[in-house]
Amino acid sequence: MARRRLLVIAAAVLAVVMVVAGTTCTSGPTPTPVVVVATPTAGPTPTTAIGTETLLIGNLSILSGAGTGYGFSAARGVERGIELWNDAGGLVVGGKRYMLKIDTYDWGYTADSGRTAAEKAINDGCKIIFGVGTANTAGAQQTTEPNKVLLLAQTASNDLVTTKFPYTFRILMGADGLYSPGMDYVWDKYPDKRKLFVTAWNDATGKLVWETWKPLVNAMGWSKVDFQYYEPGTTDFAPFINSYLLPANPDVFALVSRTGETGLLIKAARQFGYKGIIYWAAGGGSVPELQIAGDLAEGVIVNQEWDWKGQFVPEAAKPEALSYLSRYGSNPTVHLITALDGLRMLAAAMKKANSVDTTAIRDTLPTIEWDSYWGGKGKLYPVKDRPGATMNFGMPVSVCDSKNTALVNVGFGLPPALKTK
Amino acid sequence: MAAYTQALVNGIMLGAIYVVVALGLTLVFGMMHIVNFAHGEIYMLGAFVLWTFQVALGVNYFLATIITVVVLFILGMLLELIFFSRFPGRAGLFKSLIICLGLAAVLPNTVSLIYSPFSKNIPSVFTNSLQFAGLFVPSERLLVILFSVVFVGGLFLFLKRTRTGQAMIAVEQDGEAAEMQGVSISRVRLYCMGIGAALAGGAASFVAPVLGASPWMGGDMIMNSFNIIIIGGMGSLPGAVLGGLILGLAQSFGPMWVSPPMVNLLVFFMIILILLVKPTGLLGHA
The missing domain is CATH 3.40.50.2300 (Response regulator)
Known part of the structure; x- marks a missing residue:
């Protein structure tokens, strides 16, 4: 009976430690409300005595x-x-x-x-x-x-x-408007890199997104475009990287990939010797995700999460x-x-x-x-x-380079609709 | 040829991860007759215990791993004391199953509330890759193999060489006879659940630095673990080792021959084939 009580007390102490660590460590979201003054400009009007x-x-x-x-x-x-x-x-x-x-x-x-x-x-x-x-x-x-x-x-x-x-x-x-500025950035910055490998996750979302973006990618003039779906939920990408990415030997690896999987894809690609450019085009774009790959995410180009303190942001x-x-x-x-x-x-x-x-x-x-x-x-x-x-x-879409697992805006792109105006 | 050698190395590394997780699952099933659907979530908890100690509290990785194993051992025993001890044996199979399903639903969401739903990074001790003969072997994955060998070897030694281990085997073979010989079934169940959870925690400790920690990481692992113990034989510890290696190699070589969406199909086809030839699994017994 005493042992059981000891076990329960130990578990309670541990639970408190985990909850405190989980909710206070700076790497997780910390809900500290602040007062924000903002004025919506389209519509909301001053209060009057109406229903x-x-x-x-x-x-x-x-x-x-x-x-x-x-x-x-x-x-x-x-x-x-x-x-x-x-x-x-x-x-x-x-x-x-x-x-x-x-x-x-x-x-x-x-x-x-x-x-x-x-x-x-x-x-x-x-x-x-x-x-x-x-x-x-x-x-x-x-x-x-x-x-x-x-x-x-x-x-x-x-x-x-x-x-x-x-x-x-x-x-x-x-997808054509949102992901192309980052691709344009890669295209302009690395004029001698013209072999592309794209992966997207294999479900309705991944397919619809890739099908929307594909015509624009193909129209850019890459000398070679390889594509392969990956299975959503995959945790170890070593087989995928070794079976598809490395044999294709591309200059640019573009990811239409989800949070939870992107960091692992990047990590596996680098660990198994891929040295080319990595562009995370679609599927989220988040700093915690890049942190999964740690130092190996250095230089990955991202376009959905921006350095809001930096330049090239509206x-x-x-x-x-x-x-x-x-x-x-x-x-x-x-x-x-x-x-x-x-x-x-x-x-x-x-x-x-x-x-x-x-x-x-x-x-x-x-x-x-x-x-x-x-x-x-x-x-x-x-x-x-x-x-x-x-x-x-x-x-407008800001293009970011990742440095020390943080994002630094390095460019600014416009979607096709605005380019024509 | 280099591609096949790389696939072989990758398959062994992947299998090493699966083996340790599946061992805990098959141990609990073999001795306690609990189909522990929450085993993946216990594995996930291990990753977050490691994160708490290593990242949040700054404890050395190896010490944090030991703490994680101990904490998960205690957690396993608590689960037995609070839930499973109320429904022992085959008669409680269905109720235990419901408890496991409940835990599998509650645990990831609770962890998500406490730690946020985002993946957590657990820094690796080794981040470089060894290169030889055109092969890339990430050091952290070598560490996984090393840990896996230590855990599997340690478990087999424990079962063969200690009185508690022998008592656990006796209960697995014939619970009633073991009880008549003076073995305390409730104590064996307590240790068994603790060891099962500790194995999951140990696996999480060396896998999380490679694959990250996420509240949802248990779901995929439990599917693979069930595949492994079906291949190897439900309740068979050597079967779990063999099944883990077979699955790891299948998932590593599979993409070389078929597209990624077809790999799972290939794995399930292999499982069906094994069950048709040997319904108890490769090393299982009726």
Whole structure:
């Protein structure tokens, strides 16, 4: 009996040590709230004595497993945007003041989990949903479209924002716009490196993203492009690296890979002798991920998480990004700002439509402009070669080099839509 | 030829990782008749205990590894005391299974809440790769093989040379007869669960610096572990060693012949083939 008691006491002490270490060590997110002063410019208006209603906003994000690297940035972006909206007194539309209430679900990384979470949000009463991810967006569309629920998605696939899905709008750029600036940077900086190897993870998201980006990559003029899917969930990439990457002997290794797997891919590539350029194009881009590879991640080029304190970052986006850093202790990905921008876009559309009806907002969205977090006027642009497909204001993309497992901005690129203007 | 030699070396390294995790799982099944679906999560906890001591508290890696093994040994015994001891033997199989599934769901989410859902980096003691005859052998993976040999050898020595080990084998062979000879079943179960968890913790200690620590890392490992003990034979310790090496080599050579998505198919085809020829697994007995 005494031994049992001793065991329980020892376990309790250990549990306390682990909880304290886990929640206080600086390498993990530290929730220390700070006061942030920000002024949403599109919509929310001063309080007057009119009727107030609450709109429930679905916030579906990847909060577990692979994809958390950017899922948390996106979810907290919606949370922050709603906080700003309500702090500004809500938005007056059609003679009523609308305050927002958040309804958050973890919708994982699959089409099934996306659909299930969307159904829950719709059952809760959400008519407008923010979501991040591609396979889960595709799953959610099966229920949001017939229910006329507005889905404002952060997906890189152009196939999910076509005329087939009239209630789905993208608040991110497509893979072609988002990933190409980093590739352009590599192309320009290393003119003698023209053999490319690309890998993407083998599921709906990986395939949709790669299929969207592939035409642009192929059109660049690489002397050789090799491609191979890898299995999501792989932990040891030694067989993959030795069977595919090293025999191809490329100059540039481009990764369309998830958090949880990218660091391991980079580490295995370097440990088994790959000395070429590594560009992490898609799938997250996060400092903790690079830390998995430690020193071996030195020089990896990244384009979805930026050094927000550095140059080549839009000034208008900096305050919120830096306040996130201070509030959560981790560097946000671009998905934080795209989520905030999405709420500004929504406010502008509701104001112009003078309605909260999703069909009215849908019809108004392509006609509006708003003050974007990226600087200048935000706008929904059509996607080249995809009639009916739209993307949010073509945001500039900062390209980062990793040094000492931190990110340093080294360049600045524009997506194709802005290059033509 | 160099590619095949590299694949052989990689396969042995991968197999070494699998062997130690699967040993704990098969030990607990063989002696306690518990299909421990939470074994992957116990392995994951080991990685976070190591991170707590090595990274957060700055303890030397080798000392942190010893602490992790001890902590997981205690944790295993606690699980037995709090949960599994209430449902002993084959009669409690189903209830134990439910407990394991519950733990498998609760543990990663709890760790995610405490430590954040992001992967944690545990610095390796050795980061260089040895190069000879065109082969690359990362030093940290050599350390994995070394640790694996020590753990497997230590376990077999413990079982063969100590009274407690002999008592555990006796319980595995015939629990009732062992009890009549004065063996305390409850004590054997306590040690067995502790050793199973300690093996998972040990495996985590030398795998986490190579592959990182994530709250979700247990899910993949448990799938591989079950594959191993099915190949080697449920409850057979030598079978777990053989199964681990076979799986490691299959996963290493597989991508040379088929695309990565087909490798798992190849592995499952191999398992079906083994079960058709020998339903108890390669070294299992009915």
